[in-house]
Amino acid sequence: MKHFLTIALIACLAASAHARNIDLSTVPKRDTVQLTIYNAEDLTLVRETRTITFKRGSNPLQFSWANTLIDPTSVQIEFKGKNTEKLSLRDTTFPHDKPQMLYWNIASEFDGEATVQISYFTSGISWAADYTCIASQDEKTMSIEGYVTVRNNSGEDYEDAQVRLVVGTINLVEQIAQLAQQGMAMDDGRARREVLGQKFRKAEALLDADDALMALPQAAQSAPADRKQVVKEGLSEYFIFTIEGTETIPNRWAKRLRSFETDKAPINVEYRHWPRIYGNQLVRMFLLTNDKEADMGNSPLPDGVYRLFKRNATGGLSYLTQQTLKYIPIGDKIELNLGVDKELVFELRRLRVFRDEIWMHVQGGNVFRKVGGGVEVEVRSSVAGWDEHTIYAQRIRNYTPEPVVLDIRREYQGHIEFVSKLSPTRYDFQTVQYRVELKPGEKLEAMYQVTQKQGRNAKQNDVTLIDRVPAGVPWLE
Numbered sequence: 001m002k003h004f005l006t007i008a009l010i011a012c013l014a015a016s017a018h019a020r021n022i023d024l025s026t027v028p029k030r031d032t033v034q035l036t037i038y039n040a041e042d043l044t045l046v047r048e049t050r051t052i053t054f055k056r057g058s059n060p061l062q063f064s065w066a067n068t069l070i071d072p073t074s075v076q077i078e079f080k081g082k083n084t085e086k087l088s089l090r091d092t093t094f095p096h097d098k099p100q101m102l103y104w105n106i107a108s109e110f111d112g113e114a115t116v117q118i119s120y121f122t123s124g125i126s127w128a129a130d131y132t133c134i135a136s137q138d139e140k141t142m143s144i145e146g147y148v149t150v151r152n153n154s155g156e157d158y159e160d161a162q163v164r165l166v167v168g169t170i171n172l173v174e175q176i177a178q179l180a181q182q183g184m185a186m187d188d189g190r191a192r193r194e195v196l197g198q199k200f201r202k203a204e205a206l207l208d209a210d211d212a213l214m215a216l217p218q219a220a221q222s223a224p225a226d227r228k229q230v231v232k233e234g235l236s237e238y239f240i241f242t243i244e245g246t247e248t249i250p251n252r253w254a255k256r257l258r259s260f261e262t263d264k265a266p267i268n269v270e271y272r273h274w275p276r277i278y279g280n281q282l283v284r285m286f287l288l289t290n291d292k293e294a295d296m297g298n299s300p301l302p303d304g305v306y307r308l309f310k311r312n313a314t315g316g317l318s319y320l321t322q323q324t325l326k327y328i329p330i331g332d333k334i335e336l337n338l339g340v341d342k343e344l345v346f347e348l349r350r351l352r353v354f355r356d357e358i359w360m361h362v363q364g365g366n367v368f369r370k371v372g373g374g375v376e377v378e379v380r381s382s383v384a385g386w387d388e389h390t391i392y393a394q395r396i397r398n399y400t401p402e403p404v405v406l407d408i409r410r411e412y413q414g415h416i417e418f419v420s421k422l423s424p425t426r427y428d429f430q431t432v433q434y435r436v437e438l439k440p441g442e443k444l445e446a447m448y449q450v451t452q453k454q455g456r457n458a459k460q461n462d463v464t465l466i467d468r469v470p471a472g473v474p475w476l477e
Contacts, residue, residue, distance in 0.1 A: 044125040054108040068155035074121040124154035129304030146259040165241040265294035282346040286336040301328040345397040357387040385455030398438040406436040415458035420448035
């Protein structure tokens, strides 16, 4: 290990003359190293193994984390393989005169080799996902290539490391980077070790179940030999991506690795007017699903940047858009927003506003009088309720060469009556939704009325849908 880890057998003063010692200059190299990188926190679980030659009796081992972001409260040592029953950890000390260092005192009942596993949390190693999406010229299918980029700023080189990427949320009392920078204050070091020890054991228990997943799935076995594969597995509240083989990730370097690919994922084109999400405009969407039909659905898709292109008539690619999407579970839709389409005219005009059903409250008593009927009453009163009607004209014209589907959602506050022949449905208790399909060159001109009931006329905060034309309003025909 290049920067920080020194593990050596240090001669014990009481050792016998024939005891075999290993000098600091002959530190054994790592046998294996595994990085499990969480993307929800600045956190990486490192597990490495080394083969150590022990002598009978006491064997001090030294561990140093200088110039790294290792959290010293999380460092643990275990014995693996043969002769583990003949080894035991007596104690762990943190010398005052040697900061960023600890000593393990290991008792051995034999002379010979054994394997130790050292585990710890570090920060400074991160990963991010990105996706390259290419739509076919007819916009019926899409190819997607997923990648993960691993960045190492931990202060240490990791050579020939098995890399595992974890999607999920973990809750830590303190950030690992902060603990590493604070150092080992002896008054609270034990408490921090106990807290992080619980987190550490939980993470190890969850990830140990993934060790049997190294056999590649059938799809990976048939892939080119020079292409890294990623094995995915769901586990408790986490989801693990295991990259095939090993990777060397030097400090201050980044590596981009392929995570999956699909060639013919079916896509749907939809136009949406959802002011709550997209603002007051009609946007064009590419929709596909993370499922088996799209040759995906083996795992969730982590947060990442989607870059979208389209094949053009000359065989090249046209850039469409780039956007960042959140975590997409198995079976959920990938929704790519292409923005406004100038070939589709979408207009909403307010034509008229008027009030009726006005109720007055006569001061001095609980008497309500409805205005009208030819009777004049001179009283001191105030308005107690009324209906406010707004008439809208919806105009849509399809100038594209393909049929289009529009999904329209409008949100209203208060007690609303929505009168229309557009076959509206209720998206939620205060949102009206209706869908429109137009052929190439077809246009739609429809009017609808929104009635907001105020004061004593209001019954509840809800939308009442009326898909028939009431008598006396022929303009809705």
